[in-house]
Amino acid sequence: YDFIEHRSGPRPVDVSFWGNLEPVVQRRRNRVVEAFLEPRHEGYEISIGQGAFYHVYSDRLNESKIVIHDGQSRQINMRVIEAMQAGCLVIAARPTDPDDPSAGLFTEGEEIVFFDDIEHARDLVRHYLAHDDERQRINHEIIVGRGAMTPDGARRLLDVVLKHPKIRLVVSALGAPPADVVETLKAKDIMVGALCGKPKHAVRQRDAGVEFVVAQGTEAGGHTGDISTLVLVPQVIDAVNDEIPVLAAGGFARGKQIAAALALGAEGVWCGTVWLGTQESELTQFEKEAYFSARTEDAVRRRCRTGKTVRMLKSKLSEAWEQPDAPDYLDPPLQGILFNEMTARVVRAERPDLYSFPAGQVVGTMTAETTVRQVMYDMQLELVETLEGLSPSILQGN
Structure with a gap:
C-alpha cells in the first residue's frame, strides 16, 4: 500500500463501499449498499468501488470521508489500511470469528469504528458526518505514526503475521530483529531469516537467533550496501562460521548466476527484481x-x-x-x-x-512480460547446463 497518499482538499463523497468481485462477497455487499440507499438516506453521496489500479484507489479514497467495510474473513483486507492511509474513517463490521486476523488489530475509537448491524452502521455514519472533527481525529494516528516503516507499524504487521494461519517465513531487513520477536515467531513454527550487507551484520543476525541469512550484494534492488555479491557472500559464510545457512542475493536472474552463487558456497539464491x-x-x-x-x-x-x-x-x-x-x-x-x-x-x-x-x-x-513458471524453468535449465559443462573433476571435488 505504498502508493496510497493522503491529500488535503475537499472530500465530496460521504460514504464509499469497497470490496472485491467474488460473488458471495458482492451479494452481501450489495445488501449493505441497498440498506443505505433507502429513501430517507438519499441525501448521502455514495460511491461503490471495485477493482482498480493503485493510483485509482488513491484518487477515489481521497474523495471519500467514510469507507464502509462489510465482511468477515480469515484474511486481512489491505483496502482497510489503504483507506486509513488516505485519511478516510473506516467503519467496519465487528469481527465475530475468533480466528479473524483483523480482530484486535486496530483500536476501536482510535483507529477504526465497528458496527454491529446495519442500523448501527447508519447511526455511525450520521454521527461522523455531523462531527467532522471526530472523524478526522480517529484517523490521524494512522496517517502520521503507524506506517510500516516505524517501530509501531512493524509490530502491527507482526500482529497480522501471528494471526495468519499460512505464514511460514518472516525475513528481517535493515537491522537484527528483537530477540522477543524471534522467539515469538519460532514458537509459532515460523522460520526467521534476515538480509545483511556486511559480515558484521550477519554476525548480529546470527546472534539474534535467525535461522538463515541472505548476503545481499550491491547489485540488488532496494536498500543495499556497496559490497559486491561476489565479495560479500564468502565473507558472510566465514563470518557466521557455517552455523547457519547463507543465501546469496543481488544479481540473480539466470541459471549461470545461480551456479556462481553455489560455487561461492551459498546454499541457494534470493531473487527479487526478476519477479x-x-x-x-x-x-x-x-x-x-x-x-x-x-x-x-x-x-x-x-x-x-x-x-x-x-x-x-x-x-x-x-x-x-x-x-x-x-x-x-x-x-x-x-x-x-x-x-x-x-x-x-x-x-x-x-x-x-x-x-x-x-x-x-x-x-x-528484463525485456518482456513472462511468467513465474517460465522464469523458474529457464533458471533450472541453464543451471543444469552450466553445471554439466564444468570440468568433471570439479564436479567430483577432485
Missing part, C-alpha cells in the same frame, strides 16, 4: 514497461526514496535530488513518506520519465 516482470506481479502495465525499457546502468543507488541508499530506476525525479541545490534528505521514515506521495502522483500521471522504483541491476535483462 516484477511476470504476469503474476501486481504491478500495472505502465510500471512493468518502465522496467522493460530500463538498462542495467539505469539501476542506481540513491537516498531520495527512504533516506537510506536504495538501488532504484534512475529518473528525472531521482536525479533532481542529487543536484547541489536540492534539499537535504529527511531521516527515515519521513523521507519515505514524502517520496511515496510523490510516487503516487507520478504513477497516476503515467510519467515514465519521473518513475523511480526499486530495481536491481538484473533489470537490464
Whole structure:
C-alpha cells in the first residue's frame, strides 16, 4: 500500500463501499449498499468501488470521508489500511470469528469504528458526518505514526503475521530483529531469516537467533550496501562460521548466476527484481514497461526514496535530488513518506520519465512480460547446463 497518499482538499463523497468481485462477497455487499440507499438516506453521496489500479484507489479514497467495510474473513483486507492511509474513517463490521486476523488489530475509537448491524452502521455514519472533527481525529494516528516503516507499524504487521494461519517465513531487513520477536515467531513454527550487507551484520543476525541469512550484494534492488555479491557472500559464510545457512542475493536472474552463487558456497539464491516482470506481479502495465525499457546502468543507488541508499530506476525525479541545490534528505521514515506521495502522483500521471522504483541491476535483462513458471524453468535449465559443462573433476571435488 505504498502508493496510497493522503491529500488535503475537499472530500465530496460521504460514504464509499469497497470490496472485491467474488460473488458471495458482492451479494452481501450489495445488501449493505441497498440498506443505505433507502429513501430517507438519499441525501448521502455514495460511491461503490471495485477493482482498480493503485493510483485509482488513491484518487477515489481521497474523495471519500467514510469507507464502509462489510465482511468477515480469515484474511486481512489491505483496502482497510489503504483507506486509513488516505485519511478516510473506516467503519467496519465487528469481527465475530475468533480466528479473524483483523480482530484486535486496530483500536476501536482510535483507529477504526465497528458496527454491529446495519442500523448501527447508519447511526455511525450520521454521527461522523455531523462531527467532522471526530472523524478526522480517529484517523490521524494512522496517517502520521503507524506506517510500516516505524517501530509501531512493524509490530502491527507482526500482529497480522501471528494471526495468519499460512505464514511460514518472516525475513528481517535493515537491522537484527528483537530477540522477543524471534522467539515469538519460532514458537509459532515460523522460520526467521534476515538480509545483511556486511559480515558484521550477519554476525548480529546470527546472534539474534535467525535461522538463515541472505548476503545481499550491491547489485540488488532496494536498500543495499556497496559490497559486491561476489565479495560479500564468502565473507558472510566465514563470518557466521557455517552455523547457519547463507543465501546469496543481488544479481540473480539466470541459471549461470545461480551456479556462481553455489560455487561461492551459498546454499541457494534470493531473487527479487526478476519477479516484477511476470504476469503474476501486481504491478500495472505502465510500471512493468518502465522496467522493460530500463538498462542495467539505469539501476542506481540513491537516498531520495527512504533516506537510506536504495538501488532504484534512475529518473528525472531521482536525479533532481542529487543536484547541489536540492534539499537535504529527511531521516527515515519521513523521507519515505514524502517520496511515496510523490510516487503516487507520478504513477497516476503515467510519467515514465519521473518513475523511480526499486530495481536491481538484473533489470537490464528484463525485456518482456513472462511468467513465474517460465522464469523458474529457464533458471533450472541453464543451471543444469552450466553445471554439466564444468570440468568433471570439479564436479567430483577432485
